[in-house]
Amino acid sequence: MDFSYSDDTESLRAHVRSFIREQIIPYERDARQTPHGPTDALRQELVAKARAAGLLTPHASVDMGGMGLTHVQKAVVFEEAGYSCLGPTALNIHAPDEGNIHLMEAVASTAHKQRWLRPQVQGHIRSCFAMTEPAPGAGADPSMLRTTAVKDGDDYVIHGTKWFITGAEGASYAIIMARMEDGTATMFLSDMDAPGIRIERQMHAMDSCFAGGHCVVTFDGLRVPSANVLGEVGKGFRYAQVRLAPARLTHCMRWLGQARRAHDCAVAYAMERQAFGKPLLEHEGVGFKLADNDMDLHTAQLHILHTAWLLDRGDSCNFESSRAKVICSEASWRVVDRCVQVLGGRGVTDESVVMRIFQDMRAFQIYDGPSEVHRWSMARKIGQAHTRAQQVSA
Known part of the structure; x- marks a missing residue:
């Protein structure tokens, strides 16, 4: 490389x-x-x-x-x-538009691209991705999907409730994941102003960086024409992977920029702020934090670049994107947390942008799969690889 x-x-x-x-x-x-x-x-x-x-x-x-x-x-x-x-x-x-654009480019029909994707690329409209549901519905485990789609003539009728749907308020269209009668999942496209879609409320979240916030959305008899199935019926879970692997990595890219911003703020402050007769940077308790920041930032960047390089080669990178997501989300969080400590009172007030970065950053370890789910997925793949290797050697 x-x-x-x-x-x-x-x-x-x-x-x-x-x-x-x-x-x-x-x-x-x-x-x-x-x-x-x-x-x-x-x-x-x-x-x-x-x-x-x-x-x-x-x-x-x-x-x-x-x-x-x-x-x-x-x-x-x-x-x-x-x-x-x-x-x-x-x-x-x-997010979620970046991932939705990638998915629509890969899966959508020409008609869908002209109707929704092109104006979205031009920045005229936004979208949302409606998969997550309140308990006992789908969250980190998409197989628990409870929103249903039932065929009725040339339409599908969708019922269900989604929550934590980023960008739903103000979105022009939604990609909706629903369970079919045979247990498979399908993605549907719908204008957000269609009868049968209702935004119940906006949820109050730690972060405030996503346009439209996060919403609870109800689908009550939403009729979607068969022509507005995204891709093929029954392939929703497969298409979710098309969207999620690159989206995990782009989350890492964006949040790395935020972590670097926080680090730059902390370094500048540590060099100018005096305490006990010398700049904060010269105190080991502060200097070591900034050194640890540098190591975490560099490690995160290397994992991003390596996974991006593999994706450019055509690899699926399900394992590598999970690994990068865990490493980058946790490393970036450590960086920002140290920066708050270095900045002291300035770090916990809006005198510095670091406070907002801190508030926005915490959820990164949850978005696009909690760290625990990615570790669990990686462990299974590690076990499967070990079994295959033993079979070959035997």
Whole structure:
């Protein structure tokens, strides 16, 4: 693996870095940020800036209006965008839209792409992904899916309740996962203003960086034409893996940018703040924390780049993306937690952006699969690999 970037990639990184610092970070104290994410007016203003800079939806294909970046190039761009909590929103690479765009490109029909994907790539609309359900429904275990879809003539009729559906408020369309009568799962596409969809409420969450926040959504007799099945009937769980493996990694990329931002704030503070006759940085208790930060940041970046490199080679990376998700989420959290400690009173108030990063970051160990589920999945695969190796040697 060659760790050097091409001249084009280095130039792109510099462009994104200056764009985020000069045009996006100044918005971080904009009053149009709410506990449920930036308002749509703020989102559109940020998107317009990215569009003018030629940076809108860089991960989408060239045919759809994106830049067609490789996974390694995405690692560079997404990390730089993540340096600001508003960067992913501006570039249209925030969750869940980033993963939905990837899924729609891979699975959707031409008609679906024209109706929903193209305007989404252009930044005009948002989407949501409706899979998670309240107990006893699907959460970390998708096999517990309780939302149902029953065939009725040329339509499917969907009933069920979803919750923690990111971006549902203000989304134009939803990708809905539902269980079929034979026990398989299917993904359906529906406009969010269709009869039978009701947003019950927005949930109050620790994070405030996702446009539309997180919602409880009810599907009460929602009729979806057969033509709006996403992909093929019965392949919902398979398509979920198409979406989730790359999405796990792009989460890592964006949050690494946030962790690096927190670290930079802590280093600057430790160099200027005096205590007991010298800068904080010269006290081992602080200096060691910053050294540990550097090791965690570098380790996370190496796992991202390695997994991105494998994805670019065409590997499925289910194991590697789980490994990267656990390592990066926990390493980034350790970095931000240390930064709060270094900053002291400034770190637990909005005098520093680090407090917000801390609040937003904690859920990263839960999103797209809790660390425990990924460890469990990895353990099973490790056991299976061991069994295969023994069979070959025998």
